[in-house]
Amino acid sequence: METVYLDRNENNYGPSQECQDVLKTATPDLFYMYSTAYKEGYKSLLSNRLANEFRITEDRVLLGYGAEDLLKQVVQTYLNRKRKKLLIPDHSWWYYKEISNEVKGTSIEYPIVEGKDSYEYDINKLMEIYENENPEVVFLASPNNPTGNSISDEQLTYVLDKMENSIVVLDEAYWFSNNNSKATALVNKYPNLIIIRTFSKLYALAGIRIGYALVGAGLKRIKKLSNRYLGYSRISEKIAIAAMDSVNYYNDIAKKMTDDRELYFTELNKIDGLKAYKSDANFVLVKVPKESMNKLKEFLLKKGLVVKFMNEKLVNSHLRISLGTQEQNRRVINAITEFYKTYSS
Numbered sequence: 001m002e003t004v005y006l007d008r009n010e011n012n013y014g015p016s017q018e019c020q021d022v023l024k025t026a027t028p029d030l031f032y033m034y035s036t037a038y039k040e041g042y043k044s045l046l047s048n049r050l051a052n053e054f055r056i057t058e059d060r061v062l063l064g065y066g067a068e069d070l071l072k073q074v075v076q077t078y079l080n081r082k083r084k085k086l087l088i089p090d091h092s093w094w095y096y097k098e099i100s101n102e103v104k105g106t107s108i109e110y111p112i113v114e115g116k117d118s119y120e121y122d123i124n125k126l127m128e129i130y131e132n133e134n135p136e137v138v139f140l141a142s143p144n145n146p147t148g149n150s151i152s153d154e155q156l157t158y159v160l161d162k163m164e165n166s167i168v169v170l171d172e173a174y175w176f177s178n179n180n181s182k183a184t185a186l187v188n189k190y191p192n193l194i195i196i197r198t199f200s201k202l203y204a205l206a207g208i209r210i211g212y213a214l215v216g217a218g219l220k221r222i223k224k225l226s227n228r229y230l231g232y233s234r235i236s237e238k239i240a241i242a243a244m245d246s247v248n249y250y251n252d253i254a255k256k257m258t259d260d261r262e263l264y265f266t267e268l269n270k271i272d273g274l275k276a277y278k279s280d281a282n283f284v285l286v287k288v289p290k291e292s293m294n295k296l297k298e299f300l301l302k303k304g305l306v307v308k309f310m311n312e313k314l315v316n317s318h319l320r321i322s323l324g325t326q327e328q329n330r331r332v333i334n335a336i337t338e339f340y341k342t343y344s345s
């Protein structure tokens, strides 16, 4: 039986045919020659494309080895002054704390609170902590990992209006299921804003490691430090551009994921003792009885299903299930339902 991995928020649909065709038709110069985009007056094919897409100047589009790399670049660049304070969500990707530790920074947590059906930003609390701490850098994640909730456009504008003394990073690695985000327009308005996105999630290209940042006009240091004089991976850039061109293919995936998030929400909430949260991302968070976790893990493994059993301070009785294909998602829902039909502690 083939094992299905649903524990790292990858996109199991895989990239579009157009992305695969780039590899099939690649010419040798893509491999042995550096980029010549600078001769045309821009940094790279991909940053040029993204600049056109988001209507910002190309110098304000940074490319990185995944969003991972760009988040680290921001912290290395800006968390090195006197205060060394980074504000992060209390439920968040472990990596935020790690990159702050690398520069001996202090990470200060603000709460993401549990609402009726989903987690939520508590903007008043966030602003209270912000004003007391005066951090150099603030991380917002939308949707947030692992809670799956987004910050609304109104909440975002509200905090950006008040956070003018800090660098604000909006991690939108999982933005695809929140297509109505107007965040990219904001980067032209707020000089201290950095929006980070990736080709790993929506575009199912985690393996080629490409992410990008759109940065506000005031952020000169990172623009300079992030410059790569010999260019980027030419073949990866071409694949990324092919993905951006495959609009119908990815819209269809986003639609299937929206339906399946809903299915998880309704089906798992029918089971006594379980709570599935609404999510805008390509994963769902589910609270289960803590004492059932070991047995459930074993049960799912026997069925070839790997999901993430959370073991963190605030979410230690939870599963984070990455959305797979529709067929895989139904297998997971059926397996969990079957397990709790016969489970007794």
Ligand SMILES: Cc1ncc(COP(=O)(O)O)c(C=O)c1O
Binding pocket: 008, 009, 065, 066, 067, 068, 069, 093, 141, 144, 145, 171, 173, 197, 198, 199, 200, 206, 210, 211
């Ligand atoms: C919130 C968040 N941001 C960024 C990333 C990193 O994405 P990338 O593959 O582009 O490095 C992840 C990866 O899981 C993530 O959960």
